[in-house]
Amino acid sequence: MNDSTVALPWLVIRQDDSGNRYRVGRYATRAEAQKIVDSLEDRGHKQLYWVERIGQNGGR
Template identity: 85%
Template sequence: MNDGTVILPWLVIRQDDNGNRYRVGRYATKAEAQKIADSLDDRGHRQLYWIERLNQNGGR
């Protein structure tokens, strides 16, 4: 990563009551993304939170 590019391959996704999905954020590590997803999930709202990893081409 000599070009200054930061790789953030882990996504936190939220799904609301109507089935709409939103990207909450992108993170460098799985542990960091999971920590965020868990903290949001612990709030007790009815939304679902999970993590996904982007592939090397930027897709899921």
């Protein structure tokens, strides 16, 4: 784990209709990351978004 991993441990992940997953961004707190998810969902994006901590689901 490097310094940036420790400073920004929260990821926003997007999954498209084909099941492809992409990292949208990295954030210092879960609240910051959730705010981004909420903002994207409020715009009517049809993709699936969620927040994940680095180290979950295979250690991104």
